[in-house]
Amino acid sequence: MALLAIGSAYASYEYYHSSYWHSLGLARGQPVLFSHRHHAQELGIDCRYCHASVQTAAFAGMPSTHTCMTCHSQIFTDTPMLKPVVDSARSGQPLRWTRVNSLPDHVYFDHGIHVAKGIGCTSCHGSVGKMALIAKGQPLTMRWCLDCHRDPAPHLRPEEEIFSLSWTPPSDQPRRGRELMAHYGIERSHLTNCSTCHR
Numbered sequence: 001m002a003l004l005a006i007g008s009a010y011a012s013y014e015y016y017h018s019s020y021w022h023s024l025g026l027a028r029g030q031p032v033l034f035s036h037r038h039h040a041q042e043l044g045i046d047c048r049y050c051h052a053s054v055q056t057a058a059f060a061g062m063p064s065t066h067t068c069m070t071c072h073s074q075i076f077t078d079t080p081m082l083k084p085v086v087d088s089a090r091s092g093q094p095l096r097w098t099r100v101n102s103l104p105d106h107v108y109f110d111h112g113i114h115v116a117k118g119i120g121c122t123s124c125h126g127s128v129g130k131m132a133l134i135a136k137g138q139p140l141t142m143r144w145c146l147d148c149h150r151d152p153a154p155h156l157r158p159e160e161e162i163f164s165l166s167w168t169p170p171s172d173q174p175r176r177g178r179e180l181m182a183h184y185g186i187e188r189s190h191l192t193n194c195s196t197c198h199r
Contacts, residue, residue: 027133028098031084032068034134040165041129047121047163054121058110062097065089100134101125108199117184118156122165123148129165149191153177156184 039045048054050063065088072082073089088095101124103109114124122128126137138144148155154169156177161167170176181188190196 025135027135028100031095035132036128037132054111055115056112060111118180120157120162123155156180
């Protein structure tokens with residue numbers, strides 16, 4: 001009986017920590033089949049073009065239909081795949097995107113401060129430039145977040161690389177990370193305080 005209980009506990013633990021439980025790599029249905037790989041990687045459109053408030057607000061923001069129509073009023077205007085965008089522009093009703101990365105209500109997260117302190121988009125969102133359809137790239141669990149909050153240096157980037165989809169840490173990242181912590185004014189002492197993320 002004890003063996004069964006231990007086995008069940010172990011199986012539950014593994015399931016909870018699995019990529020399946022956290023929906024990693026699973027694309028969610030969206031009103032438009034938008035490819036980050038095509039737009040961000042192949043065309044080189046900067047993350048901030050569509051997610052305009054990512055540097056200043058808690059929420060990165062979703063692009064307005066006007067943002068999409070900046071290009072698509074001129075190119076691929078009659079593509080059936082873009083019909084929801086065209087209909088949205090005509091009606092004035094915004095597209096209803098399905099959230100891919102969501103956190104519990106008791107968690108406070110601010111995109112702006114993470115970007116301002118040198119955390120790149122792909123650190124949390126995964127290899128967005130390789131995703132034909134957007135999917136959750138990291139588990140975003142408390143444990144996952146705390147791993148970075150306890151030791152942010154390995155994850156920090158220079159300012160000019162924050163929005164790069166292809167940045168990889170250099171071989172001397174431990175040294176650079178320490179320098180970047182000083183540059184960004186990061187104090188580790190408060191990063192693991194409960195009130196940093198739970199308000």
